Amino acid sequence: MDYSDRLRDHGLRVTRQRLAVLAALEDRPHSSADIVVAEVRRDLPDVSIQSVYNVLNDLTARGLLRRFSPPHSPALYETRVDDNHHHAVCTSCGRVEDVECAVGHAPCLTPSDDHGMAIQIADVLYQGVCEDCRSGAAGIAAAPVLPQGTPPK
Numbered sequence: 001m002d003y004s005d006r007l008r009d010h011g012l013r014v015t016r017q018r019l020a021v022l023a024a025l026e027d028r029p030h031s032s033a034d035i036v037v038a039e040v041r042r043d044l045p046d047v048s049i050q051s052v053y054n055v056l057n058d059l060t061a062r063g064l065l066r067r068f069s070p071p072h073s074p075a076l077y078e079t080r081v082d083d084n085h086h087h088a089v090c091t092s093c094g095r096v097e098d099v100e101c102a103v104g105h106a107p108c109l110t111p112s113d114d115h116g117m118a119i120q121i122a123d124v125l126y127q128g129v130c131e132d133c134r135s136g137a138a139g140i141a142a143a144p145v146l147p148q149g150t151p152p153k
């Protein structure tokens, strides 16, 4: 993936900071801004936190990055855009996995009632407990998580 071309396609100037942010998120999808700052500083030690935040906001606004906010977590960023994939989040350790909607189809983009809105993204978030946490590797007894609104049996 040549991000120089993608930046130009989106009408953005190619800068080392923008390329470094995109490369960091290519390596580590679903990273918070703080992690991106730490990654970018390995190549560009003098970069300021504010300028990384600005780059993240600009690239998100132009559609080169996707931002999503799991509960109890700072916003996370990724380079995988435009496929309406969803996320599964472990409520115990916070790990995030991508979940395909349906390749080339994205049925969630056709809601049962769109209320007259032109739907652009279906931000579905699955929450549960991952395999590692369930197996109790860390000695934590993970309580089963009921989806909201599930009546107790």
Ligand SMILES: [Zn+2]
Pocket (backbone or CB within 6 Å): 090, 091, 092, 093, 094, 095, 129, 130, 131, 132, 133
């Ligand atoms: Zn977990």
Ligand SMILES: [Zn+2]
Pocket (backbone or CB within 6 Å): 029, 030, 078, 080, 085, 086, 087, 097, 098
């Ligand atoms: Zn993702």
Ligand SMILES: [Zn+2]
Pocket (backbone or CB within 6 Å): 086, 100, 101, 102, 106, 107, 108, 109, 122, 124
């Ligand atoms: Zn879907």
